[in-house]
Amino acid sequence: MTMIDIDTLDGAAGFDAYLAQPGEVPRAAVIVIQEIFGVNEGIRRKCDALARAGYLALAPDLFWRIEPAVQLDPDIEPDLQRAFGLMNRFDQDRGVADIEATIRAARARVDGGKVGVVGYCLGGRLAYMTAARTDVDATVGYYGVGLDGLLDEKHAIANPFLLHMAGEDHLVAKDAQAAIHAGLDDHPRVTIHDYPGEDHGFAAEMGKRRSETAARLADQRTIDFFARHLG
Template identity: 70%
Template sequence: MTIHIDASDGSGSFNAYVAEPQGTPRGAIVVIQEIFGVNTGIRKKCDDWAAAGYLAFAPDLFWRLEPGIELDPDVPDELQQAFGWMNKFDQQLGVADIEATIKAARARLGGGKVGVVGYCLGGRLAFMAATRTDSDASVGYYGVGIDNLLGEKNAIARPVLLHIPQADHFVSPEAQAKMHEGLDDHPKVTLFDYPGEDHGFAAEMGKRRSETAAQLADERTAAFFAEHIG
């Protein structure tokens, strides 16, 4: 289903795709989109979390630019469109919309824990959510530019898991080294490296998916949420 969530700055409301589990939810998971919008792959991730017993939300974070953007990274023209949207996107407002979604998820749960998981741009936003919102647990897949956010690490109060493909052509080895240097000793943060894997390896569908690595990362994420969300 799709629900409407009011933006915290009073500028309007945005849609969020919602997948509901059977029975009482274990908790809620906010799935943070890539630069391709809330597309089929992101909705499938929500459906999979619902099948695992969680209430899952995927907010349309590009709504201020154009509501309902859905793009395919395997189509060159759509990939370029996605980069264009990313360059126009206000990440601060995006985090505020994630926070509004967390609140909506808690309200729908009637209380309970809410985790966030993001991919690509969403991986960066998941880290920002860990430092700037009250998410109960945060997971980032191949987040870009996290090395530039390490000054915020002291604000991390709840568990964080980051998946780092070592052949990520958007995140240099130097940036990855900074992430390890800055976060390896943080008591709330766990980093997993994936040798030989590239950006997007855990996409649900398409050319970027790397099946074995995706399954391993997703198993680790499921165990992490089972421990920290329920």
């Protein structure tokens, strides 16, 4: 497992990121934003899959200020409760700043080339915030939580953004899903794919949450999206 150090934007500290590299010169770079379970095996597998598709992939440890190197299993109840506790202590604005620092580091590793972001759960929310607040070239969010409360930032999304939304997401109510559609359907840079009958976490790499058919469809759409917008 390859871990590298990323400097914070102010250069005052550093944090780890998992690195997966393709066997050839990278097409571009993609930042993989963790769920509330840390940079666990599932997130590392997402990076590895992107590397097989030709991208340099980096997954920053966004909980490093609270508890570095945490890896939790959502199918284990104590781990799940611990993950919610970490999320409640997590500063999302500082998290986006750390993602921006990772984007800069990734861009340097691909000689100034394009950088995309993909995030899951909490990472899906942070992906939206990243799309609105940074110069990332293309962004994908899976079942982001609370996006209906961030619609006032939609005007700042300048580059392509793809959202995968679970129709039966127990963490995103139907009225919230409707508000997201109402707020973003006419946005020229945003595409939303709905997955009827699917619950939060359906594209997890492993475990009880994974829904195989929907996961494969969403992941193929993500790869196709990055191929169009990153190369």
